[in-house]
Amino acid sequence: MNDHQALELIAGLVPPGSHVLDLGCGSGEVLAYLRDQRQCTGYGIEIDDANVLACEQRGVNVIQLNLEEGLAIFGDQSFDVVLQLTPCSTCATPSAC
Amino acid sequence: MSFAQPLPLRSGSVLRDYQLMYETYGTLNEARTNAVLVCHALNASHHVAGTYEGDPKSTGWWDNLIGPGKPLDTERFFVIGVNNPGSCFGSTGPTHINPATQQPYGADFPVVTVEDWVDAQARLCDALGITQLAAVIGGSLGGMQALCWSMRYPDRLRHCIAIATAPCLSAQNIAFNEVARRAIVTDPDFHGGHYQTQGVLPRRGLRVARMIGHITYLSDDTMDAKFGRNLRALAGATEACDEPRYTTQDIEFEIESYLRHQGDKFSEYFDANTYLLITRVLDYFDPAREHGGDLSAAFAAATAKFHVVSFTTDWRFAPARSREIVKALLDNRLDVSYAEIAAPHGHDAFLLDDARYHGVLRARFDRIAREIAQVGAP
Numbered sequence: 001m002n003d004h005q006a007l008e009l010i011a012g013l014v015p016p017g018s019h020v021l022d023l024g025c026g027s028g029e030v031l032a033y034l035r036d037q038r039q040c041t042g043y044g045i046e047i048d049d050a051n052v053l054a055c056e057q058r059g060v061n062v063i064q065l066n067l068e069e070g071l072a073i074f075g076d077q078s079f080d081v082v083l084q085l086t087p088c089s090t091c092a093t094p095s096a097c
Numbered sequence: 098m099s100f101a102q103p104l105p106l107r108s109g110s111v112l113r114d115y116q117l118m119y120e121t122y123g124t125l126n127e128a129r130t131n132a133v134l135v136c137h138a139l140n141a142s143h144h145v146a147g148t149y150e151g152d153p154k155s156t157g158w159w160d161n162l163i164g165p166g167k168p169l170d171t172e173r174f175f176v177i178g179v180n181n182p183g184s185c186f187g188s189t190g191p192t193h194i195n196p197a198t199q200q201p202y203g204a205d206f207p208v209v210t211v212e213d214w215v216d217a218q219a220r221l222c223d224a225l226g227i228t229q230l231a232a233v234i235g236g237s238l239g240g241m242q243a244l245c246w247s248m249r250y251p252d253r254l255r256h257c258i259a260i261a262t263a264p265c266l267s268a269q270n271i272a273f274n275e276v277a278r279r280a281i282v283t284d285p286d287f288h289g290g291h292y293q294t295q296g297v298l299p300r301r302g303l304r305v306a307r308m309i310g311h312i313t314y315l316s317d318d319t320m321d322a323k324f325g326r327n328l329r330a331l332a333g334a335t336e337a338c339d340e341p342r343y344t345t346q347d348i349e350f351e352i353e354s355y356l357r358h359q360g361d362k363f364s365e366y367f368d369a370n371t372y373l374l375i376t377r378v379l380d381y382f383d384p385a386r387e388h389g390g391d392l393s394a395a396f397a398a399a400t401a402k403f404h405v406v407s408f409t410t411d412w413r414f415a416p417a418r419s420r421e422i423v424k425a426l427l428d429n430r431l432d433v434s435y436a437e438i439a440a441p442h443g444h445d446a447f448l449l450d451d452a453r454y455h456g457v458l459r460a461r462f463d464r465i466a467r468e469i470a471q472v473g474a475p
Contacts, residue, residue, distance in 0.1 A: 019430070043427070043433075049438075049439075049453045052434075052436055052457065053453070053457055053460060055434070056404075056436075056460035056461060057463070057464075059464050060434075061432055061433055061434050062435070063423060063433070063434070063435045064435055064436050064437045065435070065437065069420075073420060073423065073424050074427060075428060
């Protein structure tokens with residue numbers, strides 16, 4: 001399965017129009033795809049400077065925080081779907097995630 | 098530009114017959130959709146970019162960000178810089194003549210607020226024929242104005258870019274401002290704010306005010322790296338000084354020399370009453386106040402797309418304060434991106450050229466330009 005097929009597979013699991021939180025959203029590829037192909041809204045959490053820039057270049061909403069702080073900034077029941085597609089390596093204390 | 102219609106102020110007072118100094122850069126497109134308003138902070142002006150002819154030292158205060166080919170590209174955007182009323186760079190302020198008394202306003206200049214400034218800026222936009230700005234951008238106190246635009250005139254901007262700012266000042270912030278104000282007000286040359294009619298200037302107070310302010314704009318690390326505990330060499334000495342002189346009143350450390358120099362420079366060009374007014378503009382900004390302290394409710398009417406930036410070493414407007422803003426925007430499900438830049442320079446970082454910082458701003462303005470082109474396409 002190539003990256004694009006993986007993207008389509010994941011996106012297929014997200015109901016159209018969902019409000020999505022993508023934890024560790026990387027360059028924002030998934031969020032951009034969901035926005036463009038499935039009319040989704042939402043935010044990505046990302047700590048890495050280069051990825052934050054890539055998200056901004058894609059016009060994807062990105063919040064530059066680590067995952068713990070990123071999760072804390074949202075109220076309960078804020079999203080229809082929460083994605084976490086990368087290993088939780090950026091957390092200071094992975095158990096908290 | 099002169100405004101005949103009085104400007105009602107939040108304090109209940111009114112500003113009559115006022116003028117606003119402004120500069121524009123670039124060209125307003127035919128659809129009038131590419132205008133970007135730049136809001137200044139405490140000590141800056143309408144001169145945001147470029148230099149004046151014949152004066153190569155007159156570089157605008159945000160020239161590293163704004164200009165041809167720069168992140169806020171004046172070849173694509175029509176950029177407006179405006180000096181706010183109460184300031185001292187040409188717009189009506191305390192050094193101007195009060196039409197009611199025919200004397201300089203001095204201490205009688207009405208207290209102004211962020212909201213009043215934004216109202217004045219909106220009138221300027223009206224006069225320039227701009228109903229909706231592509232973006233409003235500002236850092237520090239300028240960021241407060243950008244946020245205020247999004248709440249007060251939600252239909253009049255598409256993007257709001259708020260940098261190194263806060264939803265309101267903390268007690269510590271107000272405390273620093275108050276020390277600065279007391280330094281000015283207790284200067285024997287202050288004369289209750291009417292020093293102009295006495296033919297003097299409260300320079301000593303202004304110097305101390307600026308020294309205090311300057312400390313808070315720098316990070317501890319920056320100050321250590323730049324000055325450390327280095328001793329000031331005696332005038333005329335060729336080598337660095339490595340023995341203290343054991344003096345209480347002369348300059349001993351390099352940092353003292355630097356601060357005094359900053360204070361001296363500032364006291365030559367800045368007006369003391371303006372300093373009092375603008376620190377109060379900062380103190381009074383608190384949009385959550387009229388919503389029972391609920392910042393999210395304050396943004397309920399906002400529709401702009403937001404970009405919030407903070408700097409990790411900024412302790413005057415710490416990242417935690419920007420996160421409060423971000424949280425309030427998220428609570429309203431608004432479009433928002435937040436960049437927390439690990440820059441070493443403290444609050445001053447918002448005026449400096451950092452590749453990560455300018456990178457995300459460039460990306461944002463590229464996006465705004467794309468949106469303008471899409472709307473404009475036949």
